[in-house]
Amino acid sequence: MLDFVILGFLYDSRLHGWELRTRISALTGHVRPVADGTLYPAIKRLVDATLVLKNIEAGSIAAPRHMLELSPVGESRLLRMLREPEEVYITDENHWFCLLAFLRHLEDPAAQAAVLKRRLKFLSTPASFFYDGDKPLSAEDLDDPFRRGVLEIARATSRTELQWLKKTIGELEDKGGRAAVRN
Amino acid sequence: MLDFVILGFLYDSRLHGWELRTRISALTGHVRPVADGTLYPAIKRLVDATLVLKNIEAGSIAAPRHMLELSPVGESRLLRMLREPEEVYITDENHWFCLLAFLRHLEDPAAQAAVLKRRLKFLSTPASFFYDGDKPLSAEDLDDPFRRGVLEIARATSRTELQWLKKTIGELEDKGGRAAVRN
DNA sequence: TGAGCATACCTCGGCGCCGATGTATTTTCC
DNA sequence: GGAAAATACATCGGCGCCGAGGTATGCTCA
Structure with missing residues (x-):
């Protein structure tokens, strides 16, 4: 997921590692902070794979900064990851939120809608x-107040998100439709 | 997290690895399935650390089954993990839901309430x-419909969970109070 | 009877994550 | 002028996760 997020932030603007660290911390850090020892090797891998270009500039505040920039290869990789995200990006909320954070980079409203539809289907x-054997248990079936809480919270989230998904898919299809008419 | 979940399920009943796998898949599998190659080494680690006891029984359906059972050490480990969970169990929703799934094993309502209060404080x-620099952006500040969705959904979830937390903490404190009066 | 499937357990290699540690520069503040 | 803090980057060892592959048992059904 880290790779994806790095590419996502670099799509917007050139950044150095430290700034990247700040933004990633904002996006996912309250859930799970990013360690230095994770970020820099990840950057190195992306540079080695020529998805990201690096050039050193004099540091304005402290040590010299390694400015990072998305290469054309990196860009198309990001777009592919957005257009055809792996399953875990659809099922895991943390991944899903990261995906949503960069989904605007996919210019085609229909492609955006297709991704939202995958999430809709999953939810x-x-x-x-x-479960009791094969039978899924609902909140009412449980004595345990904590497990009941899990189900109640999950259900509420799910309801909200389904609403949002349907609304947004509708808007995207309107947009796509109008664009098609214009052509 | 896997270790924690294994201990949690074994607190309830003796299980063999396969059955454990089924239950873990139900609890966390729709988000992220558990691979065989993850589960069995994890069991082995727990057995080596004497947190879990293993003895082989003839298989009723197929191959001989390795029945797993929580040792006294494993039990106290689980209870400590419930009473003083690591930060990631409070901040990450996947971890938090697992914690809630087993929080009933902590018998003391005050201790249960203390855990819920940590989550309450975090939320x-x-x-x-x-962020725009240091300023946190709210849904209204954003043009991007997808990022707005992230914030809307997160906010709705948060609201529901805060309500549930407050209600449940109240109930637990009532219970604790009545228990104290009885003594 | 034997092919195929579900059950059940295990190992190994590759790779990514993380905490600890190190280095260097610049700003701040006493 | 010097200590401390913030900025900025990097490496390394340990360990856990995962996919691929392997072994074995017992049931079902043709």
């Missing part, structure tokens, strides 16, 4: 956290 | 996913 398939 | 400190 629509009934699933519980707890 | 109460304002945080955004996106």
Whole structure:
């Protein structure tokens, strides 16, 4: 996921590692902080893979800064990851939020809508956290107040998100439709 | 997290690895499936650390099953992890839901309430996913519909969970109070 | 009877994450 | 003028995760 987020931020603007660290911390850091020892090797991998270009500039505040920039290869990689995200980006909320944070970089409204539809489909398939054999248990079936909480919270989130998904997919399809008419 | 979940399920009943796998898949599998190559080494580590006891029984359906059982050491480890969970169990929703799934094993309502209060405090400190410099951006500040979605959904979840937390903490404190009066 | 499937367990290599540690520069403040 | 803090980058060892592959058992059904 780190790779994806780095590419996402670099799509917007050239950044040095430290600034990248700040932005990633803002996006995912309250959940799980990013360690230096994770970020710099990740950058190095991306540079070695020529997805990211690096050139050194004099530091304005402290040590010389290594400015990072998305290469054309990196750009197309990012766009592919946005257009055809791996399953975990659809199912895991942390991944999903990162995906949403950069989905605007996909210019085509239809492609954006397609991604939202995958999430919609995932959220629509009934699933519980707890089962009695094969039977999914709902909040009412449980004595445990904490497990009931899990289900209540998950259900509320799911409801909100489904609403948002349907609304936004609608808007995107309107936009796509109008664009098609214009052509 | 896997270690924690294994201990949690074994607190309830003796299980063999396969059954454990089924339950873990139900709890966290729709988000991120558990691979065999992750589960069995994890069990092995726990057995080596004498947190879990293993003894082989004839398989009722297929191959001989390795029945797993929580040792007294494993039990106290689990209870400590519940009573004083690491920060990531408070901040990351996936971890937090796992914690909630087993929080009932902590018998003391005051200790349960203390854990919920940590989550309450975390959710109460304002945080955004996106910043303009130091200023956290709210949904209204954003043009990007997807980023706005992230904030809307996160906010709705947060609201629901805060309500549930307050309600449940109240109930636990009532219970604790009545128990204290009885003594 | 034997092919195929579900059950059940295990190992290994590759790779990524993380904490600890190190280095260097510049700003701040006493 | 010097200590401390913030900025900025990097490496390394340990360890956990994961996919791929392997072994074995027992049930089902043709």
